[in-house]
Amino acid sequence: MDRLSEEEIASKLTSLPTWTKNxxxxxxxxxFGSFFDAIQFVNRVAELAEHMNHHxxxxxDYKVVSIRLTSWHAGGLTxxxxxxxxxxxxxxxxxGVH
Known part of the structure; x- marks a missing residue:
């Protein structure tokens, strides 16, 4: 999969306004409302990541889960x-647990 250009990234970010590029x-x-809810979310994220082979x-951090995504093989975002x-x-x- 090819790395996206800065213009393509900016365009795609418009459909994901709660995500930021860093x-x-x-x-x-x-x-989340509780630590347990955060852990349940992480478990679902892990299942998806395994299915997609993209981790x-x-x-x-207690009730906050931070996610960072990149495609190392492409040298940036795809x-x-x-x-x-x-x-x-x-x-x-x-x-619905947050």
Whole structure:
């Protein structure tokens, strides 16, 4: 998969307004009502990552889960990162535990 240009990245970010670009990564913080809810979300993220064979950086800070996405093989962001970001938002929105 090819790395996206800065113009393509800017365009794709319009459909993911809660995500930010930081260098060669997409980043987002998800907030939860409890530590357990955060861990359940991380477990669902892990299942998706395994299915996609595309593994994010995950940080858990009590009730906040931070996700960073990039495609190392492409040297930056690809369509796969944006697809996964959208799927993570769907998981978060469907859980209803935040």
């Amino acid at each position: 260098g060669k990564m997409l980043e987002k913080r998800y907030r 994010p950086f995950i940080s858990i 369509v796969l990162d944006f697809d996964q970001a959208a799927m993570l938002d769907q998981i978060y929105d469907s859980d």
